[in-house]
Amino acid sequence: MIDKETLINRFISYVTIDTESDPNSDTTPSTEKQWDLARKLKNELELMGMTEVTIDENAYVMATLPSNVPHEVPVIGFISHFDTTPDFTGANVQPQIIRDYDGQDIVLNADKNIILSPEYFEDLKQYKGQTIITTDGTTLLGADDKAGITEIMEAMQYLIAHPEIKHGKIRVGFTPDEEIGRGAHKFDVEKFGAQWAYTMDGSQIGELEYENFNAAGAIVSIEGKIVHPGYAKGKMVNSMYIATDYINSLPRLETPEHTSDREGFFHLYRLDGGVDNTKLEYIIRDHDKGHFEARKAMMVQLADELNEQFEKELVTVEIKDQYFNMREKVEPVMHIVDIAEEAMKELGITPLIKPIRGGTDGSQLSFMGLPCPNIFAGGHNFHGRYEYVPVESMMKAVEVIVKIAEITARQ
Structure with missing residues (x-):
């Protein structure tokens, strides 16, 4: 089982680092502060025992979990971005942990009368009884996409701790500047070396997307x-x-x-x-x-x-x-979507296959030769003060990553 408190602590350690990107900058990363999380991720990957851990001059972080099976298995990857949107401040994030959510209004900020209400944000209703992490009403949360990073890191840690789970070679990648449309611009697809990958950058549990704007x-x-x-x-x-x-x-x-x-x-x-x-x-x-x-x-x-x-x-x-719409690059290799769908079904998750009303690194990467569907990371209401993420959704996303690795190895 995924340890809930470890996952919460990891997520909070990431979202409390300000990584807002800047569309008016011409550097990569677009803000110096993105290096803070990039370097932290590199160090954590090395400490957990990942191999081929690198960080390049543009802050792209990559690492490998070696195969533990004797037969040939396609190299797959998992990717998330560590910047947050410039649409709303990500400085001084103060997460609130709501345990055993009662289904009622959540007071984000009493002084400013900022309320996260299920009457307005109806998706909240499906998480009654779960643990929800919210903002304090003055910043965004950063679940987009630090939830995805947390899930990938937790999945790699779990696979290292459980060698009885068979998998092929897995590559992970963390990128800057996705929120300003540049996340894949300097991503070295050849160096990454995967046959296909998945971005962990979707919203609610079950989302599986291979079409975008x-x-x-x-x-x-x-x-x-x-x-x-x-x-x-x-x-x-x-x-x-x-x-x-x-x-x-x-x-x-x-x-x-x-x-x-x-x-x-x-x-x-x-x-x-x-x-x-x-x-x-x-x-x-x-x-x-x-x-x-x-x-x-x-x-x-x-x-x-x-x-x-x-x-x-x-x-x-x-x-x-x-x-551009990644569909034209993913449809010729639809088995990579089928694997993700099978993984969700084996875990009792109902796949929600729908188009992305936005874009991910995966859309650009697909056109760069790395087909890359998108999987849920669990968050809601991205880019603003009402952003939140159910911890149980993040835990399920970790399980999906592990299951995809397992299915790919057995096929």
């Missing part, structure tokens, strides 16, 4: 002309009004708060404006490649239409692809 980022720049407002007639061009026209011309119901399942969206996540210049920052997402391309084309077309209206090139759009 096609993704792009877009920056819309609008030039205005500032003139003293008392003498502005016929001269001033207020870029913020043009930006408003641009925003309102995109389909209002095709935004994150109005879409689900395989529905794509446009997401305006930052606006910086004045009369003279306004900048809009968007992400574009869609599971369907054709719809994805159409969304990008629509953003360019709207800019062209506004420029025609003003008879000047006031609006420019810069679009950069970020990652």
Whole structure:
């Protein structure tokens, strides 16, 4: 059995290290503080007896659990990221442990009246009687993806302690900067040396995913002309009004708060404006490649239409692809999904096979030659103050890793 308290202590030791990444940095890792956890993981891997433990100049950590069977077994891997999102602060995380959760509201912060309520977050109801780790309402938790790291580390520790469980060679990898879309950019697939891998980066127990969004980022720049407002007639061009026209011309119901399942969206996540210049920052997402391309084309077309209206090139759009749907790379090797599904079923877990409304390192790694489906890590409400993780879900994720290793060796 997985030791519950050991797992809790390991997880808390990780989430209390601030590893927030920075999209405005051009270094890898994007923040110096990510090295703190990277180095800790390297040391812990060495202490537990893993071999080929490395940390490269970009903070990518890799290690090996050698095979303990005489026959040939495919080399498999497990991967998680150690950065946390810049969307919400990850500094000074103060986890709260709620044992034997009673199914009622959880007071995260009494002073600020911050409540984690099952009436609003209905998934909480399924964890009544379990142990839940939450925030104190002022930071995120970091279960995305320090829960995944904890699970991989605990699984390797368990396999080392139980040599009677037969497995082939297993590689583990921990990456920086996944939250800003760069987690796989400098991942050395050849050095990793696995035939396939799994990212432990999903949400609720049972999730198993091999489809994700096609993704792009877009920056819309609008030039205005500032003139003293008392003498502005016929001269001033207020870029913020043009930006408003641009925003309102995109389909209002095709935004994150109005879409689900395989529905794509446009997401305006930052606006910086004045009369003279306004900048809009968007992400574009869609599971369907054709719809994805159409969304990008629509953003360019709207800019062209506004420029025609003003008879000047006031609006420019810069679009950069970020990652693509891994389905096309995983489907030819579907046995790797079947193994994960079989592992869950053998453990009494109902697999929830569904598309990811986001991306993981696995999506980029799949296109780099390392097919990489995604498995649940247990957390909920990522990227904010209401984030939480049931400890029992994390324990089950550890068991899934062990079982996948076992099934791969017997096949």
